[in-house]
Amino acid sequence: MREGISAFLEEKQNLSSNSKQSYKYDLEQFLDLIGERISDTSLKIYQAQLSKFKISAQKRKVSACNQFLYFLYQKGKIGNFYRLELPKQAEKKQDKSELLDLSSFWQESSFPEGRLIALLITELGLLPSEILALKTSDVNLDFQVLRINKASQQRILSLPTPLLAELKPLMDQTYLFERAGKSYSRQWAFRQLESFLKEKGFPELSAQGLREQFILRQIEEKVDLYEIAKKLGLKTVLTLEKYR
Structure with a gap:
């Protein structure tokens, strides 16, 4: 599963080296928390851990992980199309809009x-x-x-x-x-x-x-x-x- 991170980042040619490093860090942390098995349960555990971070960091991590999960699904590495949601408390606390990495x-x-x-x-x-x-x-x-x-x-x-x-x-x-x-x-x-x-x-x-x-x-x-x-x-x- 970890080798998938490198393959995923190779397809993101327009990203700066700093952005790629940020993606790599977030995705490695994601796999550290869920292990090598992606399931509804492991993703819920990861989502619960997100509440420890600032809202901006939560949004960045959710975005990176969802892109990675879709990549794995497209490549046939996982059988189901999983996606993370922002913790509800993060949605409620998000008062001021912020610039996103698009x-x-x-x-x-x-x-x-x-x-x-x-x-x-x-x-x-x-x-x-x-x-x-x-x-x-x-x-x-x-x-x-x-x-x-x-x-x-x-x-x-x-x-x-x-x-x-x-x-x-x-x-x-x-x-x-x-x-x-x-x-x-x-x-x-x-x-x-x-x-x-x-x-x-x-x-x-x-x-x-x-x-x-x-x-x-x-x-x-x-x-x-x-x-x-x-x-x-x-x-x-x-x-x-x-x-x-």
């Missing part, structure tokens, strides 16, 4: 549409309705910009370089997400996003939570609230005041 979103996924939706939200702060309305004509890969048309409002967003490779294969379509030339429904988008987030070990996240991650990252980068509001298409900064 680097795994750039890794391959069994839900590529859900993955791209998640990236568009976390990287650009888009709403699902805005994403579904996006046409390839709104994307300019040469100038690395995206045009959002909403009611009488239009805004231009800069595209992060890593996103260009994700969008390029879709440029021969009408919509970024389409079937037979027509855009998908919001229900479809939420199902794809939900499946992707569960796969990556973030079942508690939603489109709204991912949009908040965009805001938190912008604040971490010292972007002014008025500029963040402009990127989000907000008319005022009132809803962003709590992040000051």
Whole structure:
């Protein structure tokens, strides 16, 4: 089972050496506590141990372990798809949102549409309705910009370089997400996003939570609230005041 940690980390090529070391530490600690046998009982014992840690550490460890468990399941190392939940007391105590490590979103996924939706939200702060309305004509890969048309409002967003490779294969379509030339429904988008987030070990996240991650990252980068509001298409900064 322990050799699976190295194989798991080898697939996470986009992680920094520090992040990989953090994953390795958390996963080795996980196996130390549950032993070599993964079962509902051993996972419950591990979950009980999590309450000893700070909430931020609990969330990090649960995310790392869920990604590892999914990896083991995909590779046929375990017969069941297990996943951990945050201790209830941790959920109740989580008052202030925190910036999460979402680097795994750039890794391959069994839900590529859900993955791209998640990236568009976390990287650009888009709403699902805005994403579904996006046409390839709104994307300019040469100038690395995206045009959002909403009611009488239009805004231009800069595209992060890593996103260009994700969008390029879709440029021969009408919509970024389409079937037979027509855009998908919001229900479809939420199902794809939900499946992707569960796969990556973030079942508690939603489109709204991912949009908040965009805001938190912008604040971490010292972007002014008025500029963040402009990127989000907000008319005022009132809803962003709590992040000051």
